[in-house]
Amino acid sequence: QVQLQESGPGLVKASETLSLTCTVSGGSMNSSYWTWVRLPPGKGLEWIGYIYPTGSTNYNPSLKSRVTISADTSKIQFSLRLSYVTAADTAVYYCARVRGNSWTWGQGTLVTVSS
């Protein structure tokens, strides 16, 4: 059974770059959309984007200028980079595998942007 685990700094300074990694265990990266979603405090879920194993990506248009999702299939990991962060980027960040209609989620990690 595939499991996902987010890792990365829990505190990022404003204007810097947020970097998170999602490590996949119990499965390969084939035939799935590797996805990032976030939940800001007091707000709703926000779809950030995904990467497909071919390298194809798709991003939330409102974040597109600041987001990069990449994958390392040899390490069975994928990553999120969000540049020029502000307090509005403070959120619990989830990674997820989407295969067909099946979603498998990581437990989520809180990232706080400090001024």
Added chain:
Amino acid sequence: QTVVTQEPSLTVSPGGTVTLTCGSSTGGITSAHYPYWFQHKPGQAPRTLIFDTDNKYSWTPARFSGSLLGGKAALTLSDAQPEDEAEYYCLLSYSGGFYVFGTGTKVTVL
């Protein structure tokens, strides 16, 4: 910017029925938006309940059902149970391959 709107909050009595809706700023929702419904409880990862408008997973309680209603996606909860208290989100697919979550509905069973 595409906005997907849900009722902010709804209250249902135990054993009662409530319908949540999901509307798009771009116009009517169709099956081509492949609507999902997620249940999210504090401190947990979201859980999928419905895919492709009205399809259930093996773990989806029978009291949940999805549909299209008046140009919106809808989630109906029948025979509500205390454990159904949660935030519910729809997720829609748009041409261009991007997705948008709805604003979320907090359901209280009281």
